[in-house]
Amino acid sequence: MSKKIEEQYWFSHDVNAKDDPKCLMLIDELGLEGYGIYWVLIETLRAQPDYRYPLKLISSLARKYATTSPKMQTVITQYGLFEVENEEFFLSKSLLRRMQKYELKVEQLRQNALKGVQKRKDEFEKQMQTLSLPYSTEQMLNNCSAIAELEYSSIEHSSLLKDNSLLGIERVDFKTFKKRLIESCPSFKFALCGNLGYSIEHKGFQLKNDLIFSLQNQSFLEKEEAFKIWGYLYSIPDKVFELANTQIQNQHKEENYANNN
Secondary structure (H helix, E strand, O other), X not given: OOHHHHHHHOOOOOOOHHHOHHHHHHHHHHXXXXXXXXXXXXXXXXXXXXXXXXXXXXXXXXXXXXOOHHHHHHHHHOOOOOEEEOOOEEEOHHHHHHHHHHHHHHHHHHXXXXXXXHHHHHHHHHHHHOOOOOOOHHHHHHHHHHHHHOOOOOOOHHHOOEOOEOOOOOOOOHHHHHHHHHHHOOOOEEOOOOHHHOOOOOOOEEEEOOEEXXXXXXXXXXXXXXXXXXXXXXXXXXXXXXXXXXXXXXXXXXHHHHHHO
16 A cells, blocks of 8 residues: 555544444444444545535435435434534544644654755755865866876775775775766765856756766756866865765665655
């Protein structure tokens, strides 16, 4: 059963409801058919947005569940199990109390989830700010020139995530740095926060299919511009992998939360 169906039709139910004096009288006079009618009415009320049901539809409801309108009317009006509102609707105060408790719990869980999301968002934005160190155009050009001359040296990927952390890695060549970042955090997000000519308000970037995608323009960067940004990231590897590690941990938390709810 899906979560949506569970939320729509679930309600708490006392296992000894049949021993309630009102239900005992109902069963004594109408038998188990009357008790069955009672639960059909309760379940019907639960399925309504406001937990109320029009009296004018009782005859249709009775036909649907193979009983008679007079019997349903009797269950509604004669045993104190339901209340009639303005001679138009009937409701169950017991069901209303139970649903109010349920809705309060759902709202509390929702608020807790929102607080958790906001906390992770704040942590993420704080980490994003660590990428905004002063970085001059001259430094960037010098670094890009150095990158172009570097040769690839193979480093086993198995050493990447020791103790579930990307922090404290040794300085490596550019190609290894890029490979590590893409393999460990393929959807890595970051902002330049005023560096390389990008404004503080810029929405940032994300790795997609091993390329740099602009969240501001919703498009992939040209090769030359992407190369400059890779050069910037390579100049601050510790901060880059610290942010990547935070994003990986947050993703795991969200996946665990989704699996447990």
